């Protein structure tokens with residue numbers, strides 16, 4: 001008789017870069033209102049889920065030792081939430097394989113949370129739809145709904161209210177990873193401090209950027225990239241200025257700090273240009289390591305276990 005070996009549940013979730021990150025004033029709940037345009041990139045984490053006698057989190061890959069393996073990890077919180085909802089114990093082991101830089105401003109923790117939601121929904125046969133999963137995602141963190149959604153999207157509120165955006169073509173990126181991470185709350189606090197001390201310029205509406213995305217021309221998109229958190233990230237890590245300059249000198253169309261940093265993201269004209277910029281940046285001694293990536297890619301999704 002044929003026996004069916006159940007395939008493991010493995011979910012792949014993408015990194016993100018904010019093409020536009022407009023930050024409003026500090027709200028009473030400690031968050032800032034955002035107007036942001038996210039793009040999901042081909043740099044991914046894989047999360048494998050298996051039934052277990054206890055809730056456990058294992059992490060491998062670059063920077064794994066900095067990732068919490070207790071309730072400080074969003075996958076842990078996702079498991080507790082969904083177990084409560086399903087009236088069961090959170091008996092699952094997560095094996096996270098990191099491809100997204102840790103504390104890099106690329107939503108690596110959020111990607112893992114989104115992967116956990118998709119994986120647990122399947123593993124525990126909860127039958128939750130996209131809308132329900134998105135609501136739970138928003139409770140876990142501001143970027144988690146986008147990690148589920150993927151593609152290119154306009155985010156409002158804390159970043160959790162999403163509208164899909166028309167993006168023609170694939171864009172090619174080089175990512176310069178920094179030696180140490182930056183804490184997202186610390187970068188937002190630094191922006192508040194800079195705004196109290198002076199009046200740093202604020203981004204306007206992303207209208208022109210949305211049109212450039214619809215046109216699909218990287219050359220048109222490049223000068224419109226912007227990030228209000230960049231001044232704060234540069235204030236905390238002044239070395240990033242050198243990194244940003246080096247990428248553009250190497251031939252990138254434009255460079256920005258990704259989200260709250262410290263990863264710098266460089267938009268390139270095409271794949272060949274990205275490879276050339278990556279090679280030059282890797283030799284310039286201005287960052288820990290370099291990756292190439294493309295976007296947009298889909299949000300968190302199940303893959304075959306042996307991929």
Ligand code: C5P
Nearest residue numbers: 030031032034141142158159184185188
């Ligand atoms: O939502 P999440 O837990 O990922 O946010 C981490 C921190 O980033 C928040 O505690 C807050 O300090 C800051 N944040 C913010 N405004 C946002 C999103 C995040 O101030 N819209």
